[in-house]
Amino acid sequence: KERAKRFQGSYKLSRVVLTTYEKLMALMMKVDVKVTDEGTLLTPFPAGSGLGDKQWVEAESLVFRELGGQDTLVFKEDSRGYITHAFISSLPYFALIKMAWYETPAFHYSLLVISMILFLSTLIWPMRSLFRVVCRRKREEKKGPRSARWLVGGMSAFYLLFVIGLLMVLSDPMELMFGVPSALKVFLVFPIISAVLTIGALIYTVLAWKKKS
Secondary structure: OHHHHHHHHEEEEEEOOOOHHHHHHHHOEEEEEEEEEEOEEEOOOOOOOOOOEEEEEEEOEEEEEOOOOOOEEEEEOOOOEEEEEEOOOOOOOOOOOEEOOHHHHHHHHHHHHHHHHHHHHHHHHHHHHHHHHHOOOOOOOOHHHHHHHHHHHHHHHHHHHHHHHHHHHHHHHHHHHOOOOOHHHOOOOHHHHHHHHHHHHHHHHHHHHHOOO
16 A cells, blocks of 8 residues: 555646647546555546546556456656556557646646636726726826736736636537637637736836836
């Protein structure tokens, strides 16, 4: 059981898209290797793979046999003894590559949640300003800070709309298999707009530092 812990972790497939938006699907196409209380390995495969959950028992060093089946699971280690790859006999056309902590879906999802919270926080000032306009309340404020806040608010809004739109598109994976959905083409423009607004926000930030305001 103690020896089995070196194999546990998240593994990504070697045959995935790495250069287009479709690489987001790689976050969903992962295999987690877990250690059971009995000291065996458990691998819940992604839905659609047709493999389901498999349990493995050690046969020899780095080699595991499927419990109640015919498959073989073989691991590869580097010169330092760290596990880097895994290979399954019934899936010879790709390998499993062990992920670093910053590659795991858990890290990416956590980063997404933190980013969403930060983007939402920047929308507080624009919403308050809009409320004052609706209520016809005037408040003296310097033009520079007001423009900067609207700029950052717009940047955050476009990022948030992009994430929401992307989640909507990814909710139907079958549609992605038959080309790029029209809605996705529109949503992919939002990060470009946000990037331009980000440059403006950085310029305002530098000016603020210089003026110590």
